[in-house]
Amino acid sequence: MKTKLFTVIFTLAFLTLCFCACSQETPVTPDNSPSGLSLECTMSDEELGTYSYRPQITETMPVIHITTSDSDTSFATMYTREDKLSDSIEYVDAEIAVTDCEEDHLLTGAEAEVKVRGNYTLEYSKKPLRIKFSEKQNLLGLHNGEKYKNWVLLADWKDLSMSNNTTAFYLGKTILGSDGYYCTDFRNVEVYINGSYWGVYLLAEQQEVKDGRMSVPEVEDGYTGTDIGYMFEFDGYYIEERDMPNGSGDPTFEVNYVGQGGSSLQPGYTVKSDINDDSQLSFIQFFTENAYKMAYEAVNFDKHSAFNVSYTDIEPITGTSVKDTVSRFIDLQSLVDIYILNEICCDPDIAWSSFYMSLDMTEKGSKKLIFEAPWDFDSAFGIKYNYTNTVGMFAATTDNPWLRVFANEPWFIEMVKEKWCKLKQADVLETALSLIEEQQTVYEDYYRRNFSKWSERVDYGNHELTDEVNSFKSQGEASDHLSVWLRKRFEYLDERWG
Incomplete structure (x- = not known):
């Protein structure tokens, strides 16, 4: 099979961790790259084809x-x-x-x-x-x-460009979709x-467990075993779901992070898949809390543990690396992919909500946390106050526990750089920019009509957004801002990972 070769030479620098994000004026970035490492990313035509997704943009909008x-x-x-x-x-x-x-x-x-x-x-x-x-x-x-x-x-x-979600979803379809x-x-x-x-x-x-949408099977009506598929959200609104009248909200649970990065992290999760018994809710809480605990302790204290055979407790293990330990209960490629997506988009919401996971505990399931179904990017791409910079690591320093826990692990950064190399070889980054421009050009009259109907959005702006963004009077101005911001973000990340 014909093979295309694209070589990435890793930087020799070894940079130290600091607490910075896209909001900071003079950021310093964590990188911890393996010194002197040179890797090749090689994709066959078949693998290159997994990056071929393109959205439908037609002259006539349906x-x-x-x-x-x-x-x-x-x-x-x-x-x-x-x-x-x-x-x-x-x-x-x-x-x-x-x-x-x-x-x-x-x-x-x-x-x-x-x-x-x-x-x-x-x-x-x-x-x-x-x-x-x-x-x-x-x-x-x-x-x-x-x-x-x-x-x-x-x-x-909120997003005057009306392109934040389309851009993030295109990137999600290619970054995550290429890995299934x-x-x-x-x-x-x-x-x-x-x-x-x-x-x-x-x-x-719809964000739901249905065949072809999420990576887990639906639970059968009345089945009360814990060996089922779960879909759940890291969700700061969990208290509202919990307190809905007459038990009408989705099931929720909390994770205790005390001693594992601090108690300031948002603790709540909302279950989005069907569950039939309290034991199923207790199980997903147990699995999630202990998966994070074991990951954190492996990274920070070189303390290694794993779930026992029955998934009722955790037990110490020896003779293993951090990567091998956490790969027992976390699908690492999915975490790498969602991490890259969120480093690109700089979405403030990921420290609060709209961050989805799945777990398949059925007989044929992976029994690992999978990070997928990215959602809700209307505050992303530098339009919100305090989150405007194109430089600095964002997901690595945000208060999302799952995105920051491995951000300075050399093996994790190596996986990130390997994936970044493939995205460049497949022209995903340039395609994202061209799609923004294509939407702006092809749909210009449609956007104009939308904001004629909803002129108050243009006239009054949005209190969460920057003065510059609120000064825009057309979709075209906002779209141009998105293109400039995103190109600068790509350039910065390529300095780190390219």
Whole structure:
């Protein structure tokens, strides 16, 4: 098989750890690169093909029509975050049609339920939506044409470029997807509700355990064993889920980090997959807490442990390296991939929420934590106050326990650099930049119409964003800012990893 060779010469420097992030003015970066190491990254044509994902960008933007049974549009405007906390947001019956697209993606009269979704995004005038079909449907060929009941429409309100999520999802589809991990597919659409124009949205997949979406199987109804698949989120909103009325929130648990990096780390997790018994919730709490404990102790104290055969306790082990120890219970390539993605995007939310993991404890499962399903990048790419710099290591120094625990391990940095080399060989970084420009050019009129409908976003800005970003008056200005910022970020990371 024809082979393409791309050689990376690692830097000779050995840099020390400091506490810096993309928010700092004069950052110093952790690197701990193996001194004098020279590695080659070699990809066959077959492996190179795993980086071939491209989003669909067409001259005519597809249209999703939502027609409610009562012809009332208030379901898309009336609810706020307070309504979510009181569990009072309701689905409305609707029919879904898809037009202005390829003939094989047209859809007419599909029965569904629709509601608004999100957390703080519910406070915005233009709210994200969730579609739940009565029967499985595919929308616009996403996910290789697979059919699912649940889909989401992201409003992209905060981000004036309307390209943060598309850029992050493209990078996620290539960085994680090339190694077999899940990231949502996506496509820009226009939305009409009961015949009224509602703006440009980003069609994406629901974050859920369904065949082809997450890497774990669904649990059978009524099954109470702990040998199942789990999907869960590092989630600062877990208290709100826990306190939802009538037990309507998702199950939650806490991890105790005291003595393992400090008690200031966000402790909460929300389980997003189905569980049928409290023992299953107790198990995923036990596994997660001890996986982090064992990883932290191996890195910081050279203390090595592993789960026993029955996964009911941990026991000491000897004669092993840190990498070999943690690879027993963490899928390291998935962590490398999600780490690279978050170093690129500099998303402040990763220290708080929208950070997903899965675990397959079934007979054929890996029984390792997998990091996948990246989500929610509307505050990323340098647009938020205190998170603007393109230089300095971000994920390595953030208060996300999983991203920082291995950030200065030489073997981990070696894995990062090997993956970075492949991303460059596959032109992923340059493609990300070209896609931003392509969206801006092809969809210029569509974006203009969106902000004519939602002019308050342009007129008043957003209190979380920088003055510079709030000064932009068009999608084009914001998109140009994203392109400049991202190119500088790529250049900085290439100095560290290239």
